[in-house]
Amino acid sequence: xxxxxxxxxxxxxxxxxxxxxxxxxxxxxxxxxxxxxxxxxxxxxxxxxxxxxxxxxxxxxxxxxxxxxxxxxxxxxxxxxxxxxxxxxxxxxxxxxxxxxxxxxxxxxxxxxxxx
Amino acid sequence: xxxxxxxxxxxxxxxxxxxxxxxxxxxxxxxxxxxxxxxxxxxxxxxxxxxxxxxxxxxxxxxxxxxxxxxxxxxxxxxxxxxxxxxxxxxxxxxxxxxxxxxxxxxxxxx
Numbered sequence: 001x002x003x004x005x006x007x008x009x010x011x012x013x014x015x016x017x018x019x020x021x022x023x024x025x026x027x028x029x030x031x032x033x034x035x036x037x038x039x040x041x042x043x044x045x046x047x048x049x050x051x052x053x054x055x056x057x058x059x060x061x062x063x064x065x066x067x068x069x070x071x072x073x074x075x076x077x078x079x080x081x082x083x084x085x086x087x088x089x090x091x092x093x094x095x096x097x098x099x100x101x102x103x104x105x106x107x108x109x110x111x112x113x114x115x116x
Numbered sequence: 117x118x119x120x121x122x123x124x125x126x127x128x129x130x131x132x133x134x135x136x137x138x139x140x141x142x143x144x145x146x147x148x149x150x151x152x153x154x155x156x157x158x159x160x161x162x163x164x165x166x167x168x169x170x171x172x173x174x175x176x177x178x179x180x181x182x183x184x185x186x187x188x189x190x191x192x193x194x195x196x197x198x199x200x201x202x203x204x205x206x207x208x209x210x211x212x213x214x215x216x217x218x219x220x221x222x223x224x225x226x227x
Contacts, residue, residue, distance in 0.1 A: 032213050043122070043204055043219040044159070051213065090158050100208035100215050101147045101166060107158025 002027035006091045006108030013115055019064075019078040021111050023091030026072065031093040033074040034105070035066055038088040050074060086115045118143040120207050122218030129195055130226055137190040137221045139205035146208045148181050148188040149215070153202040162190075162203075195225045 006023045013019060025031050032051050036044040046059045048066035056066050063082050067075045074091060091108040094100060121140045129135055139148065147166045151159035163172050165181035165188060172179045176199075178191040188205055205218040 034215075036217075041202060041220065041222050044206075044217040046214065046216065049214060092158070094213060094215075096213075098146075098212040100149060100206070101164070101212035104149065104161035104164065105151075105159075105206070105215055107160075110156065110158055112156075 002093075002106065004091065004093055004106055004108045006111060008111060009109060010112045011114070013081050013113065015083055015115055016080045019076070019081050019085070019113070021076040021089055021091075021113075023074045023076075023108055024072055025074075025093045028072070028093070028095065030071060031095060032099050033068060034092040034094070035074065035076050036090045036092060038090060038110075040088070044090065048076070081115045083115050086113055088112050118145070118207060118209060118216045120205055120216055120218040122205055122221055124221060125219065126222045126224075128224045128226065131196055132194050133225075135192050135195055135223070137203055137205075137223075138187070139189065139207075139218050140187045141207060142186065143207070144185050146185075146210060146212045148185070149206045149208070150179055150188070150190055151204045151206060153204060153220075155202075159202075159204055192223075195223075197225045197227045199223060200225050 003026045034049045035047040038044045050068045064078050089111045092105045149164045150162045153159040163179045168183045168185045170181045176193045180189050203221045206215045
C-alpha cells in the first residue's frame with residue numbers, strides 16, 4: 001500500500017532563518033507531488049507541483065522554493081523565512097496523468113509552521 | 117487561473133437539520149472532488165464527480181455536479197455531530213493532474 005510521510009509535524013522558526021520541509025512517498029513510482037499551504041480553517045493554496053524528478057512548477061510568486069531530488073521525495077525550502085510564511089503546509093501525491101479524475105489526492109499529516 | 121467559490125464559509129446547525137454547501141466557478145473542470153478535513157490532519161476524499169449532471173450518494177450525503185461542469189453541491193440530510201469538520205471542494209483542470217481548492221466550509225453540528 002502507498003504511504004506518504006511528512007515531517008516535522010510542528011516547527012517554530014525565527015524570522016530570517018532557513019526552512020526545509022521534507023515529504024516522501026512509499027509504495028508507488030513516478031507520482032505527481034504537490035505542496036499546499038492552508039490558512040487556519042480555510043482552503044488549500046497550491047504552491048508547487050512536480051510531475052517528475054527535477055520538474056517543478058510554481059503556482060504563486062513567493063518566498064519559497066521546491067525541489068524533487070528523487071522520484072518519491074519532495075522538499076519545500078526557504079532561505080529566509082518571513083512572518084507571512086506561517087501556516088499549515090501539506091504535501092500530497094497523485095497517481096498518473098489523470099490523477100484527480102480517476103483517483104484522488106493523498107495528503108500527508110501536514111506541518112504547522114510558526115514564524116516568530 | 118481557475119477559481120472555486122465555496123459557500124457558506126461557516127455553518128452551525130442543530131442535529132437532525134439538513135444543509136447544502138455550494139461550490140461555483142466560471143471555469144469548466146474535468147472533475148470535482150469533495151474532501152473532509154479534521155483539525156491537524158490532511159483532507160480525505162469523500163467523492164469524485166466527473167460527468168455533467170452526475171449525482172452521487174454516500175449514505176446521508178448527496179453530491180451533484182452541474183450540467184456545465186462549473187459548479188457542484190454537497191447536501192447532508194439529518195446532520196449528526198460526527199459530520200462536524202471542514203468540507204472542501206476541489207476542481208481538476210483540463211489534464212486532471214492539478215487540483216484547485218475552494219475556501220472551505222466549516223460545519224458544526226450541535227447535539
